[in-house]
Amino acid sequence: MTTRKKYTKEFKLDAISLVLEQNYTRTEAAKNLGLNANVLGRWIKEHQNDDG
Numbered sequence: 078m079t080t081r082k083k084y085t086k087e088f089k090l091d092a093i094s095l096v097l098e099q100n101y102t103r104t105e106a107a108k109n110l111g112l113n114a115n116v117l118g119r120w121i122k123e124h125q126n127d128d129g
Contacts, residue, residue, distance in 0.1 A: 089120050089124075090124075092106060092107075092110055092112065092117055092120060093117075093120055093121050093124050095109075095110075096117070096121060097121065103117050103118055103121070
């Protein structure tokens with residue numbers, strides 16, 4: 078069984094920023110950061126819900 082990676086809040090915010098502010102696609106940003114696009118999508122959704 079693999080262990081889950083822990084990401085810092087700063088890392089998550091930087092990843093979200095790539096998509097929302099720097100016009101990367103979710104897939105591009107996730108690939109560049111070594112993430113699954115679904116994980117990044119969830120972070121973005123959570124971020125938008127927190128702000129709203």
